[in-house]
Amino acid sequence: PVLFFLYLMIFNGYPGLTIILGYLLLSFFVVELIVKIRNKEKWLQFLKFHLFLGLLLSTISIVLIISFFQVSPFIGQYGGGTLNWAEMHPFSPRSLITFLLPFSGVKSSEFFATDISMTNGYVGVLTLIFFIASLFFKKSRFLWIITLFGLFSLLASFGEFLPVRGWLFHYLPLMNVFRYPAFFRLFVIFTVIFSAFYYMELLL
Numbered sequence: 244p245v246l247f248f249l250y251l252m253i254f255n256g257y258p259g260l261t262i263i264l265g266y267l268l269l270s271f272f273v274v275e276l277i278v279k280i281r282n283k284e285k286w287l288q289f290l291k292f293h294l295f296l297g298l299l300l301s302t303i304s305i306v307l308i309i310s311f312f313q314v315s316p317f318i319g320q321y322g323g324g325t326l327n328w329a330e331m332h333p334f335s336p337r338s339l340i341t342f343l344l345p346f347s348g349v350k351s352s353e354f355f356a357t358d359i360s361m362t363n364g365y366v367g368v369l370t371l372i373f374f375i376a377s378l379f380f381k382k383s384r385f386l387w388i389i390t391l392f393g394l395f396s397l398l399a400s401f402g403e404f405l406p407v408r409g410w411l412f413h414y415l416p417l418m419n420v421f422r423y424p425a426f427f428r429l430f431v432i433f434t435v436i437f438s439a440f441y442y443m444e445l446l447l
Contacts, residue, residue, distance in 0.1 A: 259421030274388060331423060332357050333424040334402070335401065348362030364432060373443050374442075396428070
């Protein structure tokens with residue numbers, strides 16, 4: 244199932260979302276590998292399994308990989324766009340009010356300094372309350388990664404308002420081939436919803 248859904252994401256997902264998701268999965272992998280090495284668990288078996296998974300994924304994606312190299316000379320962004328291009332339409336800091344007031348995002352694109360479709364982060368007030376409460380309770384390693392990645396994604400979603408997106412653009416592979424920093428907010432929304440309902444389940 245993991246291989247199947249990774250395949251669907253690569254072939255059918257928006258490239259920017261696939262790249263960001265790839266870094267999230269890489270975070271899980273690196274942290275888990277380090278923990279297994281430190282605890283002297285079966286880290287070599289863990290590493291071999293994921294290398295084999297990566298090999299399978301690369302094999303079934305060979306058509307996409309070949310076509311990418313064939314068309315990349317004719318599509319400018321595959322060679323990396325400019326930073327101004329990559330920072331187009333952020334989830335601006337003012338857009339944070341949509342977590343409480345969802346319809347405020349449709350009032351004035353000038354006020355939010357972004358496209359109207361990039362302003363909304365609403366997840367529900369109750370969900371937001373449970374997420375804030377979850378920040379004050381003990382977390383598993385998995386939840387820590389989710390939470391920290393969500394926070395980092397929030398900072399990256401601000402685009403030109405903070406240097407985070409620029410740092411990613413210059414120093415991390417493939418982060419310079421897609422625009423719209425507001426797409427990072429989807430991982431913020433995922434973090435809030437996942438953490439909130441995980442904590443709600445614990446209470447129940």
